[in-house]
Amino acid sequence: MSGVDRLGWRRKFGVIAPSTNTIVQPEFDMMRVPGVTSHYGRIFIPDGRIATDEGMENLLVQIRANMDACVESLMTMQPDYMVMGMSAETFWDGVEGNRQFVKQIQDLTGGLGVATGAEACERALKLYGAKKIGVITPYTPIGDANVRKFFTELGFEVGKIKGLCVNSAVEIAQVSEQTLREAIIEVNDDDVDAIVQCGTNLCMTELADEAERWLGKPVIAINAATWWMALRDNGIDDKLHGYGSLLRDH
Structure with missing residues (x-):
């Protein structure tokens, strides 16, 4: 058949x-x-x-x-x-x-x-015309360094990166909305064009939609x-x- x-x-x-x-x-x-x-x-x-x-x-x-x-x-x-x-x-x-x-x-x-996720974020940032970005991850410094390397090689200026240093892969899913909200605020500066969230086990898709309304700029949830x-x-x-x-x- x-x-x-x-x-x-x-x-x-x-x-x-x-x-x-x-x-x-x-x-x-x-x-x-x-x-x-x-x-x-x-x-x-x-x-x-x-x-x-x-x-x-x-x-x-x-x-x-x-x-x-x-x-x-x-x-x-x-x-x-x-x-x-x-x-x-x-x-x-x-x-x-x-x-x-x-x-x-x-x-x-x-x-x-x-x-x-990496290429999707690249496409999104280019679509928005972003030059400088802030980044949120669940990673330790080595993970954040690789994220910075990726975006820098593409020509983006990476401002603040907030790595949450979560204890385990499972616990990434337990990061609270309040923690993520605080991270968004922390990496946002007036000269940041967009915010990117890495880590597919962070629950941020709906929060990112809300954050775009607070900040008036793209907040790109990786999922x-x-x-x-x-x-x-x-x-x-x-x-x-x-x-x-x-x-x-x-």
């Missing part, structure tokens, strides 16, 4: 996420549009401790070791496009690191398109940006309200 998927008749997305991540799936689900379905593969993360730079590096080791099996499993449902439900790996080692990561996924999938990139790459132009100006206006 051949035909069109009954629910994913426009596109089926294969989403790669760490086993420790409990935010990216429900946030992507909130932003669903008719005819597009998301199907999740989980990268096994047996040790989610990330309170130190060594812990962050160990997390990346686990992701790299278990990535192929996750993608191979996802390919059995015949996705049309791949979406990265994690961001640290896509920023690591700057622009070239993201490029190599995309190549790895395309080699495993026979050349499928890939949305990464919203990645979802936006995935939709637009596939010719899906549906506009969504409540998740930031990127999905609403662009």
